[in-house]
Amino acid sequence: MSKLKHISIVIILASLGLVMLLDLNKIPNQFEYANSIYHHITNNAVGETGSLNFVTAILYDYRAYDSMGESTIIFGAVSGIVLLLSRKTLPVSSHGLSFIVKRTYGMLTPFIFLFSVYIIAHGHLSPGGGFQGGVILGAISIIFSIVYGSEFDYKRYTPTTKTLLETSGALLFIGIGLIGIIYSGSFLSNLNILNSEPGSLLSAGSIPFINLGIGFKIGAGLAIIFYSMIQKTFKEEASL
Amino acid sequence: MELLLLLIIIPLLTAFLIPLIDIINKKARRVLVLAASLAEFFTFLFLVINNWDDIADGTIFIIYKMGGWFPPLGIVLSMDMLSFYFSLLITISVMFLILYSIGYIGHHEGKYYVLIFLMWAAMQGIVLTGDIFNFYVFVELLLITSAALIGFRRNKKGTIASIKYMFYGVIGGLFIFIGIILLYSNLGTLNYAEISANFTTLSFNTQGIISILFLMGLFIKLGIFPFHFWVARAQSTAPSPISALLSGVVEKIYIYAFLRLFWMVFNFNYLQTTGLDKAIIFIAITSSIIGHILALQESDLKRMLAYSTIGHLGIIVAVLTVNTKLAIIAGLLHVLSHLLMKISLFTTTGYLLQFAPSHQIKDSRGVAQQNMFVFAGFIIAAAGMMGLPPMLGFFSKLYIVKSFLEKSYYLSALLTIVGSITALIYYARYIIYGFKKINLNSPQEFRLILSVLYRERLVTDIALMFVGAVIITGLIYKTFFGPLESVANLLHNPSIYIDFILGG
Numbered sequence: 001m002s003k004l005k006h007i008s009i010v011i012i013l014a015s016l017g018l019v020m021l022l023d024l025n026k027i028p029n030q031f032e033y034a035n036s037i038y039h040h041i042t043n044n045a046v047g048e049t050g051s052l053n054f055v056t057a058i059l060y061d062y063r064a065y066d067s068m069g070e071s072t073i074i075f076g077a078v079s080g081i082v083l084l085l086s087r088k089t090l091p092v093s094s095h096g097l098s099f100i101v102k103r104t105y106g107m108l109t110p111f112i113f114l115f116s117v118y119i120i121a122h123g124h125l126s127p128g129g130g131f132q133g134g135v136i137l138g139a140i141s142i143i144f145s146i147v148y149g150s151e152f153d154y155k156r157y158t159p160t161t162k163t164l165l166e167t168s169g170a171l172l173f174i175g176i177g178l179i180g181i182i183y184s185g186s187f188l189s190n191l192n193i194l195n196s197e198p199g200s201l202l203s204a205g206s207i208p209f210i211n212l213g214i215g216f217k218i219g220a221g222l223a224i225i226f227y228s229m230i231q232k233t234f235k236e237e238a239s240l
Numbered sequence: 241m242e243l244l245l246l247l248i249i250i251p252l253l254t255a256f257l258i259p260l261i262d263i264i265n266k267k268a269r270r271v272l273v274l275a276a277s278l279a280e281f282f283t284f285l286f287l288v289i290n291n292w293d294d295i296a297d298g299t300i301f302i303i304y305k306m307g308g309w310f311p312p313l314g315i316v317l318s319m320d321m322l323s324f325y326f327s328l329l330i331t332i333s334v335m336f337l338i339l340y341s342i343g344y345i346g347h348h349e350g351k352y353y354v355l356i357f358l359m360w361a362a363m364q365g366i367v368l369t370g371d372i373f374n375f376y377v378f379v380e381l382l383l384i385t386s387a388a389l390i391g392f393r394r395n396k397k398g399t400i401a402s403i404k405y406m407f408y409g410v411i412g413g414l415f416i417f418i419g420i421i422l423l424y425s426n427l428g429t430l431n432y433a434e435i436s437a438n439f440t441t442l443s444f445n446t447q448g449i450i451s452i453l454f455l456m457g458l459f460i461k462l463g464i465f466p467f468h469f470w471v472a473r474a475q476s477t478a479p480s481p482i483s484a485l486l487s488g489v490v491e492k493i494y495i496y497a498f499l500r501l502f503w504m505v506f507n508f509n510y511l512q513t514t515g516l517d518k519a520i521i522f523i524a525i526t527s528s529i530i531g532h533i534l535a536l537q538e539s540d541l542k543r544m545l546a547y548s549t550i551g552h553l554g555i556i557v558a559v560l561t562v563n564t565k566l567a568i569i570a571g572l573l574h575v576l577s578h579l580l581m582k583i584s585l586f587t588t589t590g591y592l593l594q595f596a597p598s599h600q601i602k603d604s605r606g607v608a609q610q611n612m613f614v615f616a617g618f619i620i621a622a623a624g625m626m627g628l629p630p631m632l633g634f635f636s637k638l639y640i641v642k643s644f645l646e647k648s649y650y651l652s653a654l655l656t657i658v659g660s661i662t663a664l665i666y667y668a669r670y671i672i673y674g675f676k677k678i679n680l681n682s683p684q685e686f687r688l689i690l691s692v693l694y695r696e697r698l699v700t701d702i703a704l705m706f707v708g709a710v711i712i713t714g715l716i717y718k719t720f721f722g723p724l725e726s727v728a729n730l731l732h733n734p735s736i737y738i739d740f741i742l743g744g
Contacts, residue, residue, distance in 0.1 A: 020418075022449060027425045036428025037312050065306040065315045069365065069377035072252065073384055076358045080388025083351035084399070163259045170256040174249065186308040187245050
């Protein structure tokens with residue numbers, strides 16, 4: 001019976017692979033569709049959005065509404081994981097790794113934080129942005145609970161703080177969108193505030209602020225996900 | 241028109257505000273939930289009043305450009321008659337289901353409302369968007385949030401169901417995503433209207449692969465026969481309001497996507513010239529009859545209702561694919577009637593199961609003694625499912641059979657009727673057990689195992705209200721014909737939509 005199952009799985013996967021192979025043939029080698037939005041974006045993106053990074057220009061200006069949906073997916077996933085995994089009792093560990101690791105990490109933490117802020121703030125100039133920088137921000141909290149023990153992390157950044165950070169990031173995003181309605185008549189339009197020539201840190205209108213909102217949302221969200229997972233699996237060792 | 245945007249933003253903003261309110265004051269949460277649902281409802285009402293003349297004519301067209309970018313470049317929200325019909329169904333049914341939840345759900349309410357509001361936003365987003373990638377984003381949001389709510393009971397069964405639903409949903413989404421990649425790399429655009437205008441310039445094979453990828457994705461998400469495994473598990477383990485939402489509303493969203501994509505974005509003629517439409521009808525009708533047979537052999541009440549959903553969705557997909565004007569009207573009418581009947585069945589069941597030791601049909605002895613009105617409501621909704629005359633279910637099934645006969649799909653018409661008779665058997669079985677008398681004072685016969693109802697009155701009232709809607713819509717079913725005919729006109733002339741989006 002199980003042999004039959006395995007054979008049928010192999011057949012299904014092989015036929016799916018064949019379909020995918022056929023798909024690859026359907027993707028044209030040279031991208032030359034006359035009316036494509038691709039031509040418009042490569043020619044006009046810097047002038048229209050002020051962002052040197054075209055990917056960011058698409059993600060946070062032309063299709064900012066999609067990014068709102070994507071970051072909301074993470075918000076939904078965080079809420080779902082907290083719902084499914086949260087327990088009333090919190091088995092937290094006060095131990096951590098050795099003294100050397102703790103000291104080294106203590107010295108490194110400010111630089112990791114600085115790096116994440118750099119990635120978020122330079123989203124419109126270089127590769128990176130809210131999603132990537134937010135992950136690094138979330139990693140700080142994760143490493144805290146591994147190196148210093150989850151009790152330290154719990155006391156430093158309580159779940160309330162993390163929730164506050166996450167929702168304020170989300171509200172900042174929607175807030176910028178709603179200000180856009182008042183300012184220029186359409187949701188998530190690029191606000192012309194604190195603007196200078198393209199290439200400087202405070203350029204590209206509202207893109208850096210949206211990046212900041214997404215960064216907090218993602219960072220705090222990932223920390224919450226990690227925290228609700230260790231709540232279940234972490235067991236307090238009696239003696240160490 | 242900002243109102244279109246508000247329909248999506250209000251639930252989204254509420255979902256973000258609920259954790260914040262939870263920190264400040266947990267009691268204020270219920271007020272916020274209530275206020276937000278009413279705000280959404282009144283936004284929709286305002287939209288209807290503002291555009292009443294256009295709605296009555298069936299020519300409503302509203303467009304909203306995100307960020308001020310013009311259509312091929314940015315994302316547009318648009319509302320035509322098709323979106324309006326589904327948006328109306330979502331707004332009203334989800335609002336009342338949230339009110340039902342206020343009475344029904346007793347624990348972990350914070351996260352529950354966050355997720356249900358995100359689901360609401362996702363559904364409105366899918367229905368109102370005019371961009372295929374944006375459609376995919378909201379489909380994924382709907383998947384993630386509903387998967388979390390399926391596991392709401394946090395037992396082993398719920399977790400298995402949730403994970404299974406997640407796997408099937410992600411694979412279905414993957415097919416849709418590959419289809420989108422192919423579309424973009426061949427046409428260089430993601431806008432519905434532009435894809436629609438240029439789709440026929442693609443080669444025959446490319447059109448075929450894209451159509452099949454989207455069909456596979458949507459069929460997995462709909463739970464049509466070869467991919468129906470997740471349906472019963474998911475809908476039976478979730479709490480009753482979520483089962484009602486999944487079976488009544490979420491499945492209809494994918495029906496909307498099927499209509500929007502295959503009629504207005506892709507070329508429906510392609511399906512007809514290759515004979516794919518006959519294949520779809522065959523698969524959907526097979527799925528329908530298999531769903532009814534599986535419901536017949538099921539001994540668990542909620543699983544039985546879930547299998548009946550497979551049966552009805554199969555009929556809807558089949559009749560829509562017949563693609564005459566009458567068939568589309570019949571299909572859309574059955575969307576409404578199935579939505580109302582399934583929600584009333586699940587909401588009444590959610591109340592009645594409080595008095596039964598388990599979900600097994602045999603354990604439901606004596607539920608009629610507990611609350612006669614709610615049990616009568618269950619019987620009325622079940623009668624609608626079987627297709628008995630005064631209810632809307634009868635008229636929609638009548639027109640479905642008529643439109644099958646008109647295009648001489650005799651077997652499909654026969655199987656639709658056979659399905660209704662099967663439904664008669666499996667609902668009657670439950671109703672007979674419900675009427676059996678038991679001694680309420682003897683602890684062996686009567687055990688109240690779940691007492692999670694905090695506001696019993698609210699729960700019963702809303703359940704009975706849905707039952708009332710089943711009867712009333714049945715009495716005034718002729719009024720739906722005018723609007724639904726304009727939806728059918730729109731589906732047969734996608735050029736109206738293209739001109740509107742790209743011209744304005």
